[in-house]
Amino acid sequence: MNKVLELDAVSRNFTSGIFRTHTTWAVDHVSFTLERGKTFGLVGNSGCGKTTLSRIITRVLRPTSGSIRFEGEDIARLDRRQCKTYHRRVQIIFQNPEASLDPSMRIRDSLLEAMAIHHLGESKEARMEKIRATLRQVGLPDYLLSRYPHQISGGEGQRLVICRALLLEPEVLLLDEPTSMLDVSVQASIMNLLRDLQQELGLTYLYITHDIELLGWISHTIGVMQKGRLVEVGSRDQVMDAPVHPYTKELLYSYTHWEGGTIP
Amino acid sequence: MVPDIEIQHLSVYFDTAQGPVYAVNDLSTIFRAGRISGVIGESGSGKSVMGMSLLRLLPNTARVTGKCFFGPHELYSMPLRQLRKLRGAAIGLIPQNPGTSLDPVMKLRRQLTEAITTHGKRSRKEAEAQAAKLLQQFGFEEPERILNQYSFQMSGGMNQRLVSALGLACRPGWVIADEPTKGLDAVIRNQVYTVLRQIYAEHHCSMIVITHDLALARRLCDDIRVLYMGQIIEQGTAEEVMEHPYHPYTAGLIYSLPSRGMVPIPLPDPNRLSHSGCPFYPRCPKATARCGKEKPGDYLLPTGGKVRCFLYE
Numbered sequence: 001m002n003k004v005l006e007l008d009a010v011s012r013n014f015t016s017g018i019f020r021t022h023t024t025w026a027v028d029h030v031s032f033t034l035e036r037g038k039t040f041g042l043v044g045n046s047g048c049g050k051t052t053l054s055r056i057i058t059r060v061l062r063p064t065s066g067s068i069r070f071e072g073e074d075i076a077r078l079d080r081r082q083c084k085t086y087h088r089r090v091q092i093i094f095q096n097p098e099a100s101l102d103p104s105m106r107i108r109d110s111l112l113e114a115m116a117i118h119h120l121g122e123s124k125e126a127r128m129e130k131i132r133a134t135l136r137q138v139g140l141p142d143y144l145l146s147r148y149p150h151q152i153s154g155g156e157g158q159r160l161v162i163c164r165a166l167l168l169e170p171e172v173l174l175l176d177e178p179t180s181m182l183d184v185s186v187q188a189s190i191m192n193l194l195r196d197l198q199q200e201l202g203l204t205y206l207y208i209t210h211d212i213e214l215l216g217w218i219s220h221t222i223g224v225m226q227k228g229r230l231v232e233v234g235s236r237d238q239v240m241d242a243p244v245h246p247y248t249k250e251l252l253y254s255y256t257h258w259e260g261g262t263i264p
Numbered sequence: 265m266v267p268d269i270e271i272q273h274l275s276v277y278f279d280t281a282q283g284p285v286y287a288v289n290d291l292s293t294i295f296r297a298g299r300i301s302g303v304i305g306e307s308g309s310g311k312s313v314m315g316m317s318l319l320r321l322l323p324n325t326a327r328v329t330g331k332c333f334f335g336p337h338e339l340y341s342m343p344l345r346q347l348r349k350l351r352g353a354a355i356g357l358i359p360q361n362p363g364t365s366l367d368p369v370m371k372l373r374r375q376l377t378e379a380i381t382t383h384g385k386r387s388r389k390e391a392e393a394q395a396a397k398l399l400q401q402f403g404f405e406e407p408e409r410i411l412n413q414y415s416f417q418m419s420g421g422m423n424q425r426l427v428s429a430l431g432l433a434c435r436p437g438w439v440i441a442d443e444p445t446k447g448l449d450a451v452i453r454n455q456v457y458t459v460l461r462q463i464y465a466e467h468h469c470s471m472i473v474i475t476h477d478l479a480l481a482r483r484l485c486d487d488i489r490v491l492y493m494g495q496i497i498e499q500g501t502a503e504e505v506m507e508h509p510y511h512p513y514t515a516g517l518i519y520s521l522p523s524r525g526m527v528p529i530p531l532p533d534p535n536r537l538s539h540s541g542c543p544f545y546p547r548c549p550k551a552t553a554r555c556g557k558e559k560p561g562d563y564l565l566p567t568g569g570k571v572r573c574f575l576y577e
Contacts, residue, residue, distance in 0.1 A: 188520035
């Protein structure tokens with residue numbers, strides 16, 4: 001099966017106010033498909049609904065309408081057990097690694113806990129063995145295991161969060177701005193790591209960011225979101241080199257042209 | 265006449281259980297008036313600490329040696345009362361994290377007028393009129409409405425423009441902008457760039473722009489200083505530094521940009537960690553045995569820039 005995750009007309013609104021209700025469509029009829037082993041890049045500016053969409057996919061939020069199928073199964077209809085498996089197989093990496101790790105837990109315990117929750121590994125020994133192997137895979141030294149999150153750097157933190165996700169043997173990684181807090185040199189090393197891991201493990205990525213240049217480097221397919229709507233979807237080359245929608249053109253333009261910045 | 269800012273052998277360090285940690289290490293440079301000087305480097309390179317030390321806004325735990333001159337005045341031997349007259353009036357600050365730099369329980373009106381009345385003897389009415397005018401310059405079409413709101417009601421880009429307006433409220437001759445584009449998307453980043461350009465063009469401000477956004481530095485600045493572990497390792501015009509980097513670290517930084525190939529700088533070589541030479545030695549792809557033993561000096565480049573690397577001795 002080549003289609004891992006299929007989104008079909010997913011929408012979500014938020015209402016505010018009591019007397020005069022105001023409805024905002026954060027995500028408005030978004031449909032796309034994640035293909036196994038490939039990267040789908042989702043780009044859009046702040047407030048366009050990218051993060052709401054990732055919350056819907058992780059089942060943190062329910063869609064107002066529309067459906068998401070994971071390997072053909074509607075994720076809204078999963079029972080408790082299936083749901084837990086879904087959460088193991090679809091992992092999410094957030095922007096801020098420090099906020100993703102419990103500050104009062106040593107790194108070792110944070111990593112062990114994730115495996116224990118999903119009953120992976122026969123014994124603690126077997127789990128530790130796996131943790132050491134995965135640490136090597138993401139390029140981290142063993143001595144970090146006894147550290148606390150505040151004692152490590154941002155780049156190491158993001159590698160650790162990726163390591164924790166990999167321990168659960170996921171198929172899909174949702175990457176929500178994983179490098180926007182990092183320096184360019186660290187960003188380059190994380191992006192290279194992600195590309196290598198995809199080749200080794202056949203992972204499927206949904207990469208969410210506002211940086212269209214980054215997407216051009218990592219994506220196979222790019223979707224452009226504006227105000228909750230998916231305004232353009234196409235292969236990397238088509239979107240980067242021959243954009244059709246005016247908003248895509250504007251996004252690409254604002255990366256290469258500086259003087260054009262107007263104040264609204 | 266706006267004076268230059270000169271730093272002489274400035275070191276800023278923090279005492280820790282493992283001994284002193286240097287954020288800024290024996291740094292000397294002159295920021296020329298009338299120019300936009302960029303300071304680039306990774307997080308932890310000491311660029312923000314250097315910027316804050318120019319206003320003596322460091323935490324109490326920081327220990328400072330060396331001198332900072334603002335024209336004839338030495339900032340560290342100046343009484344605090346006199347320094348306060350310089351802060352905001354002569355050297356403005358556009359701080360990092362605009363969202364947290366504004367007071368969430370104070371209306372923007374009060375924050376902006378306060379900045380104006382602190383330094384000039386103006387009535388509240390005059391100050392308010394000036395604040396409204398200032399907001400208009402920064403692209404707010406309805407300043408009266410904005411003045412009645414709070415910072416949390418603004419978007420990230422609006423807050424960035426607000427702190428920029430605050431920093432410039434007293435029309436200082438110098439402005440220190442600390443990471444003005446951190447975490448902003450391309451469209452808002454362009455707005456900020458336009459605002460800073462506008463400030464420079466209309467107020468004839470001299471600027472120090474501290475950033476890790478290399479593309480912004482290239483576009484905005486006249487010259488660039490590259491900071492690594494609290495030292496300036498390369499310095500030159502923006503074009504020279506970004507298009508023909510000399511120092512291996514600067515080159516590494518530039519080639520890790522997505523548009524320049526996304527090649528990461530190598531991680532430190534564990535065998536090279538204990539050394540007494542160049543700070544970049546453990547990660548340098550071009551290091552020789554000498555780099556681990558001696559500290560390179562500043563070598564002048566034919567283009568007029570300076571680089572701290574034995575390759576250009």
